[in-house]
Amino acid sequence: MKSSLVIGNWKSNGSLSGNRVLLDAVASGVPAGVRCAVCVPYPYLAQVGEILEDSAIAFGSQDVSEYGYGAYTGEVNAEMLAEFGCRFVIVGHSERRSLFDESDETVARKAGAVLDANMVPVVCVGETLAQRDAGEVHSVLQQQLDALDTVRGASRLAGLVVAYEPVWAIGTGRTPTPEQVQDALGFVRAWFAARIDDADAVDVLYGGSVKAGNAAELFALPDSDGGLIGGASLVADEFVAICAAAVSKS
């Protein structure tokens, strides 16, 4: 059985001095038996790569350009991220979709660029509260996932990680019920099963107000392969405890 995957998303947080303290504690505290990574702001990639060089913890970024090298002022392309040692790249986080108007098609192009550079896209999907209240959870997920069909090819789809993150649960302290989470994770799994042979090999994560206190219950769900952790990934003890909770699922 594969081990669970826990990814910390620092969002726009960090400092050169604070990163070192946090990562030293995380690297020494995360137990064996869980795959762990942190996705950090671009300027810290080199520092984080150096700090984690001899650890089992992977790292990555929180976004990427859909374009390659060239006249794209302000963009950071996938080849650059790969050169810095990134393993994971978050694409389509709801904060990027809502604050920066990223469409499903843009997200799919970014995922393709990440795959082209031999890294792992962590594609975020999830509904708003209004969409949930309107009974649209499955249709929203379907539309967000269907855009990934442009990534094309079973071997390419098999290289994705998907994080189900209901928008209303992000940073709010609210989490869906375990039944609601399992329903969405199962829907994502079924989407892959309709397209590739080994859908169980795809990592399907949950994100949204995961804490040490609720992680074990969420990770224990049948279709959970781990979590995408925001605020709690900035607190070493909390993040280590979340990673420890993922080990028991493995």
Ligand SMILES: O=C[C@H](O)COP(=O)(O)O
């Ligand atoms: O990428 C992480 C998610 O946005 C969850 O954030 P949160 O754990 O702070 O709710």
